[in-house]
Amino acid sequence: MSLLFKGRQNKNEKQKKSILAGGYFFIINIFRQGIHSLGEMWRTPLASMMTIAVLGLSLTLPATLYLVVKNVQQVSSGFEEASEISLFVKETMSEQQTQTLVKRLALYPEVESVAFISKQQALTEFKSVSGFGQALEYLDSNPLPDVVLVTPTKRDRQPNAARALLTKLEAEREVDFGKLDIAWLERLNALLSLLKESVITITLLLLTSVTLIIGNTIRLSIMDKKEEIQVMKLVGATNTFIHAPFLWTGIWYGVIGGLFAFISVALMMWWLSSAVSSVAGVYQTSFSLIGLTLKEFGLLVLLATSLGFIGSYLSVNRYIKEIEPDKV
Amino acid sequence: MINFQQVSKTYPGGHRALEKVNFHIKPGELAFLTGHSGAGKSTLLKLISLMERPSAGNVFINGVDLNKVNSRQIPYARRDIGIIFQNHRLLERHTVFDNVALPLIIEGTHHNQIAKRVHGALDKVGLIDKVKCHPSMLSGGEQQRVGIARAIVNSPPILLADEPTGNLDPELSMEILRLFEDFNKHGTTVLIATHDLGLVARMRYRSLTLKDGRMLQDPLAQEVL
Numbered sequence: 193m194s195l196l197f198k199g200r201q202n203k204n205e206k207q208k209k210s211i212l213a214g215g216y217f218f219i220i221n222i223f224r225q226g227i228h229s230l231g232e233m234w235r236t237p238l239a240s241m242m243t244i245a246v247l248g249l250s251l252t253l254p255a256t257l258y259l260v261v262k263n264v265q266q267v268s269s270g271f272e273e274a275s276e277i278s279l280f281v282k283e284t285m286s287e288q289q290t291q292t293l294v295k296r297l298a299l300y301p302e303v304e305s306v307a308f309i310s311k312q313q314a315l316t317e318f319k320s321v322s323g324f325g326q327a328l329e330y331l332d333s334n335p336l337p338d339v340v341l342v343t344p345t346k347r348d349r350q351p352n353a354a355r356a357l358l359t360k361l362e363a364e365r366e367v368d369f370g371k372l373d374i375a376w377l378e379r380l381n382a383l384l385s386l387l388k389e390s391v392i393t394i395t396l397l398l399l400t401s402v403t404l405i406i407g408n409t410i411r412l413s414i415m416d417k418k419e420e421i422q423v424m425k426l427v428g429a430t431n432t433f434i435h436a437p438f439l440w441t442g443i444w445y446g447v448i449g450g451l452f453a454f455i456s457v458a459l460m461m462w463w464l465s466s467a468v469s470s471v472a473g474v475y476q477t478s479f480s481l482i483g484l485t486l487k488e489f490g491l492l493v494l495l496a497t498s499l500g501f502i503g504s505y506l507s508v509n510r511y512i513k514e515i516e517p518d519k520v
Numbered sequence: 521m522i523n524f525q526q527v528s529k530t531y532p533g534g535h536r537a538l539e540k541v542n543f544h545i546k547p548g549e550l551a552f553l554t555g556h557s558g559a560g561k562s563t564l565l566k567l568i569s570l571m572e573r574p575s576a577g578n579v580f581i582n583g584v585d586l587n588k589v590n591s592r593q594i595p596y597a598r599r600d601i602g603i604i605f606q607n608h609r610l611l612e613r614h615t616v617f618d619n620v621a622l623p624l625i626i627e628g629t630h631h632n633q634i635a636k637r638v639h640g641a642l643d644k645v646g647l648i649d650k651v652k653c654h655p656s657m658l659s660g661g662e663q664q665r666v667g668i669a670r671a672i673v674n675s676p677p678i679l680l681a682d683e684p685t686g687n688l689d690p691e692l693s694m695e696i697l698r699l700f701e702d703f704n705k706h707g708t709t710v711l712i713a714t715h716d717l718g719l720v721a722r723m724r725y726r727s728l729t730l731k732d733g734r735m736l737q738d739p740l741a742q743e744v745l
Binding site: 221370419422425426428429430431516517 | 597609628
């Protein structure tokens, strides 16, 4: 585009046949600059790798903490599934009264399922599990009560809701008393909540530092190319043209840093998985670590790319404006 | 083509670089701008290339008042002006080809055209065999010629040169000036700032002389007013 000489059309402008062709060229040019800035990074491999490593490691920590929360949640969700309220039925109640109670409890909106364990079933089970089978034969009567196991709905498994349900169930006339081991659940939930909060705080701090690291790296790059920027401005480069390579560099840092973080996390998971399996084996349970899903991987890279863009945009906007060709 | 009307420039701090300067350079003219260091030559070129704005008066290029060119339009205005510097101002990390191609890349020229026109420009300045060299591999004269090739590669109607022969020996200086003469013969308006009066005398073109920010000799100045 010629501003001072309206009639002046260079050969290039004559080639532009339509807005569509112009748009196509604009996009091609942007991608060309992207590839060019990747080449620029390649020309300074050590500095680029160090920056990427710092970014990658800074992103690895929140990603790892996220996985810790995710795995702990997986374990605790298993515990929550098992959370039950045990209702001990009064000895004076007949079997028919107890069955009526079971049917009534099943109609509670807070109750997901109800199971009845008769005193006889309980004794048989106790005999087989406890190892006191023969000793128990000497008892005159069965000392165990009938028990109704109530599993609350998912919503009512939270400590407060479960406690409210227990009070409600204990009010039933057939029930002697109920038991809900809720203290450990409260502690676990409190710990999980603390962990989540800590992860969010640490993540925010690290993401801010990633943005600042990229911003500072781009700032140094801008300062290093001050002369080039001046010359570009002198020969008619627009701000968009000058900004583009630096923005691309920030984006590349983000993309490669994100990939670096993903690989680091994956390696860490692979390294820890056998140790975790051994620990689970000792507790006679099977547990395997959950890694990042494809969606989470995509989000990690997208987040890193966005931070790269934001960091570079802040620097570019702040510093390139200040560089003016002041000396002919 | 280039028209200064009562142009003054005072820098922050009070230094008055130009004082009511009037002159007119016609399309296709070659003129010298002479004067001692600090006379205002660089300021005058800066005003034409929109690196500075006048404190008073108006600068017109092809009838366009540069005071009315906003900051977003400056890059497009600069594409119509080729600038050559005493210290070449080449991009050291890039090859001769990349340096010369820069204005074309900025304009968004197709890469086939870029190659053709860069080779054409380098051919004109006699450096076609140095395409792949980096500036550090070239002599001072060759670097200056690369700077000239960069300035003319997009065929700007105006060519400004600030002390283009400042660091060169007399023989090379004449060679460079003959290049300008050649571009001028093809219709480019050329304004060369120099303090080498001997060189100006040998070339026999119009000479504008600045002293302490004032225009001393310009036989055509009255035409402007």
